[in-house]
Amino acid sequence: MDKDKTFYIVICVALFIMTLTMIIPILNIVAISFSSPEKLSEVTGLTVLPKGFSIINYKVLLSNPKILKSLFNAVFITVVATTINLLLTSIAAYVLTRPKLKGKRIFMGIMILVMVMEPGIVPEYLVMKQIGLIGSYWSVILYKAVNVYYLIILMRFFEDVPQSLVEAAEVDGVGHITILFKIFLPLAKPAMATIGLFYAVFHWNEYFRASIYLDQAQWPLQVILRQFVVLNDTTSLVGANSLLTYNEAAQLNYDALQAGTIVIAIVPILMLYPLILKYYTKGTMEGGVKG
Amino acid sequence: MSEIKVTQKKVFFKKLKWDKHYWKNNWILYLLLLPTLIFFATFHIMPILKMRLAFEDFRIIGANEWVGLKYFKMLFASPAFLSVLKNTAIISTMKLVLLMPVPILLSLILNELKTGKYRKYVQSVIYLPHFLSWVVIAGIWISLLSFNGGVNQMMGFFNMPSIDYMTSKTHIRWILLFSEMWRSAGWDSIIYIAALMKINPALYEAARIDGATKLQQIKFITLPELIPTIITVFILNLGFFMSAGFDQVFNLMNDSVISVIDILDTYVYRIGLVGGQYSFSIAASLFKGVIGIVLIFSTHYVAKRISGKGLW
Numbered sequence: 376m377d378k379d380k381t382f383y384i385v386i387c388v389a390l391f392i393m394t395l396t397m398i399i400p401i402l403n404i405v406a407i408s409f410s411s412p413e414k415l416s417e418v419t420g421l422t423v424l425p426k427g428f429s430i431i432n433y434k435v436l437l438s439n440p441k442i443l444k445s446l447f448n449a450v451f452i453t454v455v456a457t458t459i460n461l462l463l464t465s466i467a468a469y470v471l472t473r474p475k476l477k478g479k480r481i482f483m484g485i486m487i488l489v490m491v492m493e494p495g496i497v498p499e500y501l502v503m504k505q506i507g508l509i510g511s512y513w514s515v516i517l518y519k520a521v522n523v524y525y526l527i528i529l530m531r532f533f534e535d536v537p538q539s540l541v542e543a544a545e546v547d548g549v550g551h552i553t554i555l556f557k558i559f560l561p562l563a564k565p566a567m568a569t570i571g572l573f574y575a576v577f578h579w580n581e582y583f584r585a586s587i588y589l590d591q592a593q594w595p596l597q598v599i600l601r602q603f604v605v606l607n608d609t610t611s612l613v614g615a616n617s618l619l620t621y622n623e624a625a626q627l628n629y630d631a632l633q634a635g636t637i638v639i640a641i642v643p644i645l646m647l648y649p650l651i652l653k654y655y656t657k658g659t660m661e662g663g664v665k666g
Numbered sequence: 667m668s669e670i671k672v673t674q675k676k677v678f679f680k681k682l683k684w685d686k687h688y689w690k691n692n693w694i695l696y697l698l699l700l701p702t703l704i705f706f707a708t709f710h711i712m713p714i715l716k717m718r719l720a721f722e723d724f725r726i727i728g729a730n731e732w733v734g735l736k737y738f739k740m741l742f743a744s745p746a747f748l749s750v751l752k753n754t755a756i757i758s759t760m761k762l763v764l765l766m767p768v769p770i771l772l773s774l775i776l777n778e779l780k781t782g783k784y785r786k787y788v789q790s791v792i793y794l795p796h797f798l799s800w801v802v803i804a805g806i807w808i809s810l811l812s813f814n815g816g817v818n819q820m821m822g823f824f825n826m827p828s829i830d831y832m833t834s835k836t837h838i839r840w841i842l843l844f845s846e847m848w849r850s851a852g853w854d855s856i857i858y859i860a861a862l863m864k865i866n867p868a869l870y871e872a873a874r875i876d877g878a879t880k881l882q883q884i885k886f887i888t889l890p891e892l893i894p895t896i897i898t899v900f901i902l903n904l905g906f907f908m909s910a911g912f913d914q915v916f917n918l919m920n921d922s923v924i925s926v927i928d929i930l931d932t933y934v935y936r937i938g939l940v941g942g943q944y945s946f947s948i949a950a951s952l953f954k955g956v957i958g959i960v961l962i963f964s965t966h967y968v969a970k971r972i973s974g975k976g977l978w
Contacts, residue, residue: 382880386775387784394791397848400806403816407809420809420816467702470695477688482699489710491959495931495951497938498716499709506708520705551694580799583913587939597801604805605917630809637805644797651797652790 399423401641407634408432415628432635435627442599446639448512449595452585453578456516460574461567463521468529469555474538490523496587503588514588515581515595522577525570532566533559569654572647579643600640604633720949737949747950749925750933757929758910760843762903768851770896773858774884792852804917807845808832833922842914842927854899861895862888894975901969905962908954930954 402423410418411427418426436442471479499518508514536559544554560567582597589598602608609629720737722730741747772792779785795803810816811831818828831837869887878886912931919927930950938947969975 379880383778386778390775390779390788394788397791397795397852400810400816404806404809420814420819463702463705466698470699473692473695475688475692476695482703485703485706489706489714492710492714493955493958494710494713494717495938495948495954496935497944497947497951498713498719500939501716501719501944502708502712505712517705518709520709521702551692551698576797580797580801582799582801583916597799600805601801601917605801605808633805634809637802640802641798648794648797652793 404634404637407631408638410631412628412631415631432628432631433639436632436635436639442596442636442639444592445594445596445599448593449579449597452512452515452581452595453575455512456520456578457571457575459516459520460522460525461571464526464529464570465560465563465567466555467521468526468533469551469559471526472530472533486523486526496583500587509588510590510593512589512593515578515585518584518588519577522570522574525573529563529566529570532563536562565654568650572651572654575647576644576651596636596640600636603636717948717952719945720952722945724944733945737945738953740946741949741953747933750928750930753927754908754910754929757839757842757915757927758907760839761846761910762900762907764843765847765851766900766903768847769854770858770892772851772855773862774888776855776859777862777888789852793856794852795849796853798849800913800917803845803849803914807841807848807918811841832918833920835923835926838918838923838927842911842918845918846911846914857899858892858895861892865891893973897969897973897975901962901965904965905958907961908958 399421403420406422406425407415407418409425409428409430409432411425411429412431414426470476471482473479503509503514503518508517540558541554544558549557580597581595582601585593585595586598586601589595609632719730721732721734723733723736724730776785776788779788798806812818813828813830817831822828829837831841865888870883873883873887908930910929910931912929912935915927915929915932916935919932931954934947934950934954937943937950941947
């Protein structure tokens with residue numbers, strides 16, 4: 376009995392240390408971004424609470440038109456793209472789960488084939504150029520308009536909708552579109568929420584295609600973040616203006632500004648995360664589907 | 667055989683054509699599906715068709731010229747490509763061998779944890795990194811591994827010298843391994859946890875009555891039940907063998923370490939999009955795609971031969 380208890384405690388401690396390796400680096404970035412500039416030298420890599428408190432970094436970052444614009448771009452792309460994703464995916468899932476649909480196997484075959492074959496970035500870029508979407512928001516909004524994995528997940532939910540409901544509606548002479556929006560979508564709310572959240576996270580985190588297809592003024596936050604934090608391109612981001620305005624009041628510190636930008640990029644994810652836990656993890660635990 | 671197929675086809679077309687009632691009621695379904703089909707045609711099928719450029723010389727004006735296997739021959743004569751191929755294989759093998767057991771182990775440990783607040787806390791934390799972009803994770807890790815970062819401070823605590831990890835050729839591949847583990851181990855354990863929850867508790871009950879120890883229970887009940895899931899994950903991972911994680915490498919790469927972590931996808935991006943050598947880079951992508959498909963199918967058949975269970 377005692378041996379089991381020791382074993383249990385060892386497990387708990389090991390898992391706790393594991394969670395610390397994830398929490399501490401994130402809190403550390405938050406702490407750096409909120410510390411007051413004169414106390415920044417006291418902040419170590421293991422600090423989890425800000426030394427002193429100052430929002431100067433956020434003032435500098437959010438007064439920068441480039442960052443504001445990129446935040447706007449990111450929100451715009453995420454909202455529009457996710458809406459289109461949900462609309463197209465739910466419509467396709469509805470059509471493909473109609474028991475009487477002819478040609479279903481052909482459609483599914485095309486989609487599975489498309490899922491397995493990855494042409495790579497160069498042919499994709501050439502097509503984008505050919506259809507004239509380079510330099511347009513539509514390039515990043517449309518290029519992943521329907522994700523086959525999510526489509527299949529949604530189809531499984533739609534298959535569970537009782538056929539009697541649909542037949543009753545059909546007898547009343549209700550059309551397909553009304554049946555989809557009035558019967559299926561309300562019943563499949565958790566599934567729609569799940570794939571909606573996944574689409575949203577995907578678009579918020581997208582940086583690669585955006586940096587290729589979009590003009591600089593259209594770049595979302597992740598591209599700017601990459602320039603600033605990964606490529607260490609500080610000059611273009613912190614303009615001369617903010618240097619003049621803020622440098623007298625406090626020493627500007629690039630590490631702290633980078634930390635602030637990372638925090639801005641994480642906040643929306645942290646806001647969606649409880650919802651993801653609520654809908655997805657629950658669904659997976661019951662259904663055993665991996666996304 | 668073929669006659670049957672022909673008649674099947676005839677019947678199929680007959681059904682499509684003659685069922686006036688069906689079409690009157692259901693044409694709208696096809697209209698509804700049309701945007702999705704156009705999307706697939708534009709963003710998936712057109713790029714796949716574009717891959718024929720691997721066999722052609724690209725011309726800005728006029729038709730492209732068919733050159734056969736010229737670019738594939740160039741590819742295999744190129745030392746840069748071979749070195750990239752080697753890096754891809756090394757990084758993928760490291761991830762496959764060393765990272766695959768981690769989520770399995772994690773799910774076994776989590777399974778021992780009683781359901782309650784603590785388990786909820788652990789699960790909520792370990793899934794989180796999966797939702798951060800590689801740009802963000804690279805930002806966090808670069809700061810963590812910098813000369814004055816957390817890791818070096820901890821090393822200093824044990825009187826170890828500071829190392830600039832991100833530019834160290836000996837460390838960078840291990841950084842790829844650990845950052846991948848940091849991001850995905852928790853999330854990847856979900857599929858195993860789901861499989862563990864389906865095991866009949868009566869099996870453990872019976873084993874306990876027979877006096878089996880915890881380790882014996884894991885060895886004789888849990889692991890055999892997990893094997894189909896493990897095989898599925900293994901085959902799928904092998905399908906990504908040639909990818910080796912583009913976003914990760916792309917964001918953790920710098921000039922000092924490019925020679926040891928430049929992988930196929932980063933190479934294709936640099937040569938193709940930055941360098942403008944379309945045919946050459948598409949030839950590399952095509953090679954990658956073919957190997958990926960071969961790997962998936964061959965492991966599927968081997969797994970099916972050995973264990974009776976494959977991907978489908």
